């Protein structure tokens with residue numbers, strides 16, 4: 083029978099299938115971080131269990147780590163306890179850990195791919211919803227809860243109920259200045275935050291094939307914001323070129339065998355998806371969110387919508403609440419929304435290409451007076467690469483803060499937070515109430531829009547900026 | 560895991576859709592390394608408002624949460640389930656739950672019940688008009704009962720069995736050790752290892 087990509091990967095991992103039971107799936111890679119693992123290790127201890135496959139498990143520290151003064155003890159005692167707990171758990175159970183200060187440390191979803199541990203056709207799990215990022219390689223990757231983390235640690239398997247499949251076909255080419263982030267925000271606005279529920283999304287079509295691996299990760303990363311179980315992109319030469327030579331990529335005969343297998347990981351021509359959505363890439367433009375869920379977005383050129391324009395009563399109510407929280411009024415042009423803070427980083431847009439594109443916009447320009455801009459690389463490796471390319475200098479010369487790697491203001495578990503009522507343009511993935519700090523207001527944007535917004539002080543795209551020579555005039559002159 | 564057969568209690572009508580896990584339990588609570596003590600973090604931001612439904616004296620001791628659609632969206636944090644349970648909720652009713660949240664809830668014995676929005680509306684109206692009204696969630700009969708409301712709900716047989724028996728997944732899976740070992744023996748050699756065994 084003709085099968086989709088997701089179905090092929092699933093089938094290849096079934097350890098046990100029995101009538102009336104969920105399939106038991108083998109897990110090829112288990113990523114751990116400090117927030118969702120302590121209670122799982124605790125459970126193992128209580129039941130006298132071991133980590134079954136330490137060779138398929140890896141941990142890093144990201145959510146709580148400070149982005150300043152990382153050589154000093156962490157000020158917040160609770161954050162410190164959580165990191166110390168992870169260190170002790172990894173030591174006790176023999177799990178490889180990249181702690182703060184290590185060259186491989188970083189946001190878990192940046193670290194896995196960059197080490198070459200995420201490969202096509204694998205099952206990848208992590209106690210973190212943005213595990214969908216790894217689907218960019220044609221892996222079936224999903225976020226799990228702490229009970230499931232414990233289950234995978236103990237058994238290297240997970241009982242899973244089947245999913246439905248949805249094709250998101252993006253035809254045509256993205257226009258100049260429109261990025262993967264704009265694309266995925268537009269997809270979520272189209273299908274809604276619950277639209278992907280129960281589905282594994284497969285992104286396909288010309289616009290997707292043309293994306294770099296990093297841009298594909300941005301797209302897959304946000305699948306969860308559409309409610310999907312996972313997002314996937316079929317592996318191709320772009321994928322293989324990215325993987326080749328990485329630390330954990332196969333070598334020699336294994337490489338050839340792997341590529342031969344990976345090439346089979348495509349949806350069969352006559353396979354049927356449960357749902358199909360078609361998007362015309364040529365109609366897309368820079369996209370920003372105006373509300374408090376990632377589905378509440380609109381083109382930057384648009385205005386804040388009127389809640390009354392929503393037919394669905396619960397959407398209308400949600401829009402009313404969102405505008406109140408966000409301090410916006412219906413009809414206000416989005417380009418007039420002024421921000422206090424700009425955040426470039428996270429597992430969505432904290433990779434080297436993201437930093438490059440933000441730096442390109444900032445080069446020779448200044449962050450507007452009264453705007454604070456934080457640039458937080460997704461991993462130490464990304465940071466080192468950026469320094470090698472001189473990007474850090476571009477950021478600091480523009481008046482932005484160049485920070486240490488971690489999740490940072492994406493969720494504000496460390497001191498990087500918005501104050502109540504403060505407004506940010508953020509390259510992260512969630513604009514939920516209070517996500518970036520109590521009372522903080524978040525607009526999700528691409529790195530380019532983030533950088534342009536920093537310069538103007540209001541939501542803006544690079545195309546809105548005047549020639550660099552004009553902007554160079556020192557502020558206040 | 561505590562078994563769930565049938566539960567009767569007073570309800571909290573939560574007229575909000577898209578209640579994400581950051582609202583259920585804000586991130587700063589995630590620093591705890593235990594499974595208990597999350598009750599004060601539940602809906603923390605909203606609870607600052609005295610008028611918030613959970614703060615109303617007549618809702619004290621309620622155990623059934625009746626929520627709007629798309630409850631539990633966002634992060635995978637199981638803490639959201641623990642917070643609801645620590646606070647005293649035994650069951651949550653909504654017309655639609657986010658997948659990960661739903662999975663987490665059922666693994667912890669918090670029964671998430673999917674009912675059509677009209678039934679949720681009816682439960683809202685009932686429990687808003689009469690805070691003492693009791694709602695029964697009967698997993699054996701797969702029914703929700705309240706004055707003037709009777710609605711059947713679906714739950715897949717396996718999840719239901721585990722809840723009814725209070726069985727934990729790991730011990731069930733470990734019965735299939737032979738299958739796991741057989742699968743492991745056949746994995747291709749090119750699959751990556753995080754460390755050399």
Ligand code: SF4
Nearest residue numbers: 212428429489492493
């Ligand atoms: S960067 Fe943000 S979304 Fe990504 S893992 Fe960290 S907290 Fe989660």
